Amino acid sequence: MIAWKQHLHRLIALGQAHPGIVAIFGFVSGVASFLLVDRQAELARVLGLVMLVSWLWLILENVLREQIARWFGVQLPPPLLRYATQMIHQESLFFILPFFFITTTWNSGQLLFSGLLAAAALVSIIDPLYYKWLAPRRWLFLAYHTLALFAVLLTALPIIFKLTTPQSYQLALAAAVLLSFPSLMSTITVQRWWRGLLLVGLSVVIGAGGWLARVWVPPATLWLTEVAVTTEFDDSNRAPGESLKQLSLTQLRNQGLYAYTAINAPRGLNERIYHVWRHNGEEVERIALDIHGGRKKGYRAWTHKQNFPEQASGRWQIQVLTEAGQMIGVLRFQVTE
Template identity: 50%
Template sequence: MNFLKSLINQFAHLMQNRPGLMAVLAFSSGVASYVLVDRKESLAQFIALFLLFSWLWLLIDNWLRERVEQHFGVAMSPNIMRFVLQMVQQESLFFALPFFLAVTSWDHPQAIFTALIIFCAFISLIDPLYYKKLAPNRTLFVVFHAFALFVVLLVILPILLNLTTSQSLAAALIAAIVLTIPSLGNLMQNGRWWRLPVSILLLCVLSAGLWQLRSWVPPAALRLTGITLSHEVDLEQRQPGASIKQLDAYTLHHQGLYTWTAVKAPRGLNEKIFHVWLLNNKEVDRITLDIKGGRDQGYRAWTHKLNFPSNPVGKWQVKVVTESEQLIGLTRFTVSP
């Protein structure tokens, strides 16, 4: 038992002295999982399971410490437990980061959400910021804790349970609140009585606000690998014809346009997406498309639009979005008189 206690203390001491090492390991595991997730390799699932169990372990922190000390005589220092909490948050943020970096549209409000992940990951890495600025502010720390859990759930739920992007978003929001509430007692020790209900109310309000802004959340499990507008599609090869970025109104009305897309998703994931047509930033049509995950080049599918307004002149966009309005990607074209 003394050897086990010594080993745990040595590991904690090493990680505390080299916080950057944990960030590198976490980011590397995220990249590895991102590469393997399309084939649903066991390693990607193992990493996701490890993170999920890490968060569940935090819920029974006090109970577990008491049982370990009672049965094995190993007393876990509160400093070690605080470090473990920081390590799990750091691992979660750096693990999820490669997924969001790969799918974010940087000219869209999605960039704000991904930038927030980068900022939180940076805070978790710098001890003076984490322990002296963030941790003493208990309300802010609870929000940080819930956000790290929410971000990692957005990634691991499609990997482990094959939930759609919309299902994952809703489940992650609910789970982030439900799993954070039991942790509030540990996070807010010796705090005033009103901090607990206020923190719960704050989490609920933030979750409701985030749901209203769900289009700002990048779909971590989906990535657009190709989008082309064309007058024709090769049905046998499942490939589009020549790409079109500009055409006249007469050609548009008489030939229409195909929207060919290739969307990469985890194997086993079935998702409903939409091709949303906008003229001068106003939606004029929405076409449903079902995709299946597992192809290395992305699931190739297309829709054909023939019905256009009588005056289609202007700047057009075709957005590829999920059921929860999360943007996967888009393309633009112009129609002249």
């Protein structure tokens, strides 16, 4: 036991002397996890489960530390717990960042959420920010913890349990609201009878705000691998013709238009998506499509639109959305007179 403690203290001292090692390990393992998950869905289940167990440790840290001291007579040193917490944050954030970066539509409101996650990951590897600015502010640290857990669940739930994107979002949001209670309780110090009502009211506001903000949150496990807007389509090979950025009104009337999207999804996932056709910013038609995960190059789905408004010239968009309204991507083209 004494030898084990000595090795533990040496490990902690090494981490203190070279803090960049933890950050580099978190970044490399996160990127490696994404690359391996892209090739083998079974590994994603293991990695996602490890992340969730790690978060359970953080939530029950004090209770588990007391139980370990009681059962094994070992008092875990505070530096070890601090570094373990930081490393879990780094592992979690750098694990999910590649997923969110590849699924973000950068010229939309999703830029805000993915940018926030990138900032959180940056804070986790800068010790002065993490230990001197974030950790001492209990309410801010809990909010940081909740944000990371929310993003981890959005990524892990579809991979582990084959939940659809709306189901994953609802469960992740419910967990985030529950975890916001400790942060709210430490912030609201009023000891009056309406404190409980205020806590419940703020939790409802957080939940409602999180649900309304879902259009700004990328669907972490769904992304476009191939897109095309074309007047020709090979049904037998499920292959689109040449993708167009601009076409004439005559072409549109005579041939109609295909919107082709290949969407990467976790193996075994069944998801309903929508092709939402918009003309000059206004929705014209919403077409539902069911996709199935597992194909390496993405599940191929397309819609063929032939009925266009009388005044069809102008800017067109085809938004690819989940049932929850999260944007997977956008196809754009122009129709000229």
